[in-house]
Amino acid sequence: MKTYLDCIPCMLDQTLRAGRIATNDERVIKKLLDNMGSLIKDIPLENTPPETGDIIYSEIRRITGVYDPYEKVKKSNIEEALSLYPELKEIIQKSDNRLLTAIRIAIAGNVIDLGVGNEFNIVEDIKTTLKQDFAIFHFNEFQEHLEKANSILYLGDNSGESVFDKILIEEFNKDVTFVVRDVPVINDVTLEDAIASGIQELAKIISSGSSAPAIIPKLCSEEFLEKFKAADLVISKGQGNYEGLSNVDRSVFFMLKAKCKILANDLNVNKNDIILKGINI
Amino acid sequence: MKTYLDCIPCMLDQTLRAGRIATNDERVIKKLLDNMGSLIKDIPLENTPPETGDIIYSEIRRITGVYDPYEKVKKSNIEEALSLYPELKEIIQKSDNRLLTAIRIAIAGNVIDLGVGNEFNIVEDIKTTLKQDFAIFHFNEFQEHLEKANSILYLGDNSGESVFDKILIEEFNKDVTFVVRDVPVINDVTLEDAIASGIQELAKIISSGSSAPAIIPKLCSEEFLEKFKAADLVISKGQGNYEGLSNVDRSVFFMLKAKCKILANDLNVNKNDIILKGINI
Numbered sequence: 001m002k003t004y005l006d007c008i009p010c011m012l013d014q015t016l017r018a019g020r021i022a023t024n025d026e027r028v029i030k031k032l033l034d035n036m037g038s039l040i041k042d043i044p045l046e047n048t049p050p051e052t053g054d055i056i057y058s059e060i061r062r063i064t065g066v067y068d069p070y071e072k073v074k075k076s077n078i079e080e081a082l083s084l085y086p087e088l089k090e091i092i093q094k095s096d097n098r099l100l101t102a103i104r105i106a107i108a109g110n111v112i113d114l115g116v117g118n119e120f121n122i123v124e125d126i127k128t129t130l131k132q133d134f135a136i137f138h139f140n141e142f143q144e145h146l147e148k149a150n151s152i153l154y155l156g157d158n159s160g161e162s163v164f165d166k167i168l169i170e171e172f173n174k175d176v177t178f179v180v181r182d183v184p185v186i187n188d189v190t191l192e193d194a195i196a197s198g199i200q201e202l203a204k205i206i207s208s209g210s211s212a213p214a215i216i217p218k219l220c221s222e223e224f225l226e227k228f229k230a231a232d233l234v235i236s237k238g239q240g241n242y243e244g245l246s247n248v249d250r251s252v253f254f255m256l257k258a259k260c261k262i263l264a265n266d267l268n269v270n271k272n273d274i275i276l277k278g279i280n281i
Numbered sequence: 282m283k284t285y286l287d288c289i290p291c292m293l294d295q296t297l298r299a300g301r302i303a304t305n306d307e308r309v310i311k312k313l314l315d316n317m318g319s320l321i322k323d324i325p326l327e328n329t330p331p332e333t334g335d336i337i338y339s340e341i342r343r344i345t346g347v348y349d350p351y352e353k354v355k356k357s358n359i360e361e362a363l364s365l366y367p368e369l370k371e372i373i374q375k376s377d378n379r380l381l382t383a384i385r386i387a388i389a390g391n392v393i394d395l396g397v398g399n400e401f402n403i404v405e406d407i408k409t410t411l412k413q414d415f416a417i418f419h420f421n422e423f424q425e426h427l428e429k430a431n432s433i434l435y436l437g438d439n440s441g442e443s444v445f446d447k448i449l450i451e452e453f454n455k456d457v458t459f460v461v462r463d464v465p466v467i468n469d470v471t472l473e474d475a476i477a478s479g480i481q482e483l484a485k486i487i488s489s490g491s492s493a494p495a496i497i498p499k500l501c502s503e504e505f506l507e508k509f510k511a512a513d514l515v516i517s518k519g520q521g522n523y524e525g526l527s528n529v530d531r532s533v534f535f536m537l538k539a540k541c542k543i544l545a546n547d548l549n550v551n552k553n554d555i556i557l558k559g560i561n562i
Contacts, residue, residue, distance in 0.1 A: 005307060005311065008295055008297065012293050012318075026286060030326060037322060039318070040319070041315035041316075041318060043318060128338050
């Protein structure tokens with residue numbers, strides 16, 4: 001997805017929110033905004049928004065000296081998600097369609113996103129998402145691809161959401177590789193967060209090789225790109241990964257909630273819609 | 282009022298909205314955002330927000346070549362306000378307290394603000410404002426000052442709101458001077474707009490001498506500053522004028538609706554509260 005004009009003020013807003021998490025020093029945050037402001041001219045609209053996210057969070061690390069501003073928040077989100085695990089497994093147990101229910105739960109987890117500035121309540125959002133209609137619903141196609149697939153590459157998004165991803169992966173009974181961010185960026189899932197979520201119990205875990213808050217192929221490692229090319233099925237969680245991958249030339253199934261109006265417009269859906277969308281399928 | 286950190290992304294947002302009113306050319310709007318982004322480092326937090334507004338709208342005029350992007354919108358808002366005039370006069374006629382009702386109407390008109398990015402519906406907003414409790418209510422003090430005053434300086438804010446200002450000024454029966462912006466900026470009231478609103482029928486009209494979307498004394502003309510110093514009573518309408526004048530050393534009565542969270546916090550009220558506040562009284 002390209003950068004829309006509306007993304008630009010939003011990036012400054014994100015810089016401010018992240019800066020405030022990293023430091024209380026107003027002068028340091030002003031310096032961050034000054035620098036990000038000056039960088040706007042170097043952001044072509046052809047870039048995907050998370051490429052700019054990468055620049056924002058590199059600047060935050062550089063200027064505040066704080067490597068992982070969201071560390072505590074991530075831990076607490078993972079703990080909250082883990083506490084819901086037994087109840088969610090029971091919901092799947094009782095459901096008519098285990099796979100679809102697990103997909104709904106994995107998408108519900110996508111609200112735990114500290115990049116977009118929406119407030120969320122995990123328990124309430126799960127309730128809503130379990131009943132909500134999909135705006136794009138390539139479920140039959142997904143099932144077909146899943147049945148045929150031997151290897152699945154699962155592109156993680158946020159910490160906490162990762163527990164809900166685990167619940168979905170448990171339904172696959174396949175060779176799954178879970179992809180994490182290379183370094184802490186926003187509240188995105190890193191190796192450490194994936195392990196805290198218990199992903200290693202049923203999937204391999206690899207890094208994207210990039211510090212960006214999304215899978216942006218040109219920024220990823222060779223190792224990742226080989227796996228991305230070779231996997232029978234690629235599942236991409238969340239908004240950032242969609243923004244980075246919406247134009248790739250292989251099949252990808254996107255599972256996400258449209259959390260901002262601009263991305264919703266790009267997908268031709270409404271804000272807060274849930275989406276299971278396959279491309280090149 | 283100082284510039285808060287939150288004002289900075291909001292300024293970019295305002296640049297985008299105003300840019301879109303001025304032109305459909307995405308590249309020109311990107312250029313505007315690039316330039317405004319680069320200017321952030323030159324905006325000290327000690328500046329009042331409308332000083333930056335002045336820079337934004339000067340850039341818009343310079344880069345798009347459009348002198349008055351809001352010209353049509355202003356005309357249509359004035360027309361809508363004029364069409365409500367007879368009904369509003371009747372409401373005042375039937376009210377228990379003509380002055381207070383006229384103040385409420387003048388404050389209701391303050392929603393016609395295209396700078397803050399809120400949507401508004403004039404008729405609905407009048408209904409609400411006529412019943413709404415004031416968060417700050419220096420009405421008795423205002424009445425006392427009004428009774429004693431021979432000369433009133435009335436600082437206008439938006440076009441359309443100016444018709445509601447006229448309704449309030451009609452209750453005074455005093456020597457009133459109405460102050461307009463020197464050039465078109467956002468939808469703020471200029472000489473032409475004041476005349477289209479009928480203000481000249483009952484007040485003198487002078488310019489602030491400044492292109493800023495607010496009264497910022499250091500940017501105003503000597504002529505204005507003399508009148509500002511000499512007036513028995515100064516009435517300041519709207520958010521921008523409050524931001525520019527909240528720290529002056531003479532008595533001022535502010536009438537406004539708190540249309541953004543940051544200004545509401547500065548006044549220790551909630552967003553959407555209505556305010557009649559005297560300082561140095």
